[in-house]
Amino acid sequence: MKNLLIASTSTVHGSGYLAYLLPTLKAFFSQSETILFIPYARPGGISYNKYTEIAAKAFAKIDKKVVGIHQFSNPKEAIKNAQGIFTGGGNTFELVNQLYKNNVLLTLKQTLENGTPYLGTSAGSNICGVTMMNTNDMPIVYPPSFNTMSLIPFNINAHYLDPIEGSTHMGETRETRIKEYHVFNETSVLGLREGSWLEVKNEKITLRGNLTARLFQQNENPIELESGVEVKNMK
Template identity: 50%
Template sequence: MNIILASTSTLFGGNYLEYLKAEIISLYQNIDEIIFIPFARPGGISHDGYTSKVKSFFSTLNIKVNGLHEFQDQKSGINQAKGFFTGGGNTFLLVKTLHELGLMEVLKANIETGKPYLGCSAGSNIGGINMKTTNDMPIVYPPSFECMGLVPFNVNPHYLDPNPDLKHNGETRETRIKEFLTQNETKVIGLREGNWIRKVGEKITVEGTELTRIFEHGKAPYELNPGAVLL
């Protein structure tokens, strides 16, 4: 496989996908056309508008982008594609849409043949085993929380350290992930903004500028340096 699962598309004060540009060039080597999956976006911008934003970034790499929503036959669109990118938004909406259209398995099968895949935020959640470690609000009810399992763990994008100054009783991200581990044995990769998971062949590493926080059932959370091998 050849995939990137990124915490975010955009760093604070940065431009869309800018910080990932070198890694995206390496991901899509020799690829001149990809399919963009805009289904996570619940509003503010249409599927067409979202796809335009992506086209504009990829035009600087001479890669043509087609929105998956534009295809009459989306399964065959995916089967004929050379590579994929799923953008962020709401993971519940993305997973519901992919399951209802019968596309989750088709996408997985295509990525498993070696076609490059980039996911950001919700697009990274669906690369995990299931979406049970998303940060998103459950604004719609998906028929299942199961995802593609391109990696043998779950991802928590936008991982955020507790703010010791906050006088608020809501759970910290760490508490939420530990609650997940009371009900599940799946490992969780807490990806701070600026980090991503890179899988090439069978090798999986964490990349970027930040430490990555790992949560495992029955173990204290621990940190990995950029470049560390996950599997």
Template identity: 40%
Template sequence: MDLLLLSNSTQHGHGYLEHAMAAVTAFLPPAARLAFVPYALADHDTYTARVRGALEPAGITVRGVHEGPDPVRELASCDAVFVGGGNSFRLLSALYRTGLRDAIGTAVRAGTPYLSASAGTNMAAPTLRTTNDMPIVQPPSFDALGLVPFQINPHYLDPDPHSTHKGETREERLTEFLEENDVPVLGLREGSWLRVTGDHAQVDGERPARLFTRTRPPRELPTGTDVSHLLATAPRFDTPAR
């Protein structure tokens, strides 16, 4: 499989996808016809226009999967797929409803490049359980695409030592997840991404990632770190720590 999993599509001080544009254009086939999946936001046309405006100057043709009568057929007619960010529950529900959950998984496992950001990156994991989003709709299942066998937490935020907020930090929430599930979680900070090519996986982008596992304290993974071993993960869900 060929995956480029971005933590975020918008970065402070940059235009849409601008912070990762070099990686995106290097990842996509030359003059690619890109199927864009806009279902994480409510306004599909405006969202697709935003992606088109960012990528078409680079010679990439963008086609929203909602712009034809059959989203699965739109996907099949393109060279690569981009699943955009927004609300992960709304996105996964739409993937089930349109048949794209199975169609995208089949296409990507057959070699179609998969580009994603935020909620779309959540879809690459086995399950929705490590999203930051509110469940504004109820999908048929939390089972996502499972393109990688471990969990990802896009937009990972470090605890603010000066904050007076007493709610759970992101680290505390992921620790709670690991108390009930035995599967690594890769926290991708803003400006970082995961690149997967076949059996090779690497952290890249502007900032290090943070890896959470049940048996070890969280670890910092600098840009360029090889995390290919995570592709051999055997995830175990609903397995409380003893």
């Protein structure tokens, strides 16, 4: 059994950290008194302690405690014993690098397959896919592999952005980049716009939030999925 929330972003424009998700998180983590936070992605290079404080401040609003995985001498045990787990956003390369370096990627995967509730935002969502190959992040460190947890049978493109009409910029759009990916890879990609998330209950994956999401499958035209639909039959 799996019990995951895979969110495009921690924060939507004009509101506080995790604010738009708090009502959902209150129900989702109803059985978890304390949340284990994985701060490895370090947005802006922030320290693990400071990042954990930010997460703790948000979760305090729904009466949850937060502890950082770096506060444990044995991170594997910390994951296995957690009542709930949250991996925040930042740089996906560094997040994946640290998950390998600390040798906890497989432990995290197995723990989540056994039902521990998990929230991922941005980079923390990317790692739920088959690989991290659809991150938008800069390759600022070289991780041992791009393979991630395969908790869902496709990849996530977090903070999905539609092409900007009338743009004079010649750099590739997000859609072009994902098309390039599909020249070399079969796995589908779900472009999750800011404010969208996936709810994963066992093998059932449902799109939540107010927006549609854009699904990219190899050799097919992208399609828009409506909020509330089940995401399935994915290559």
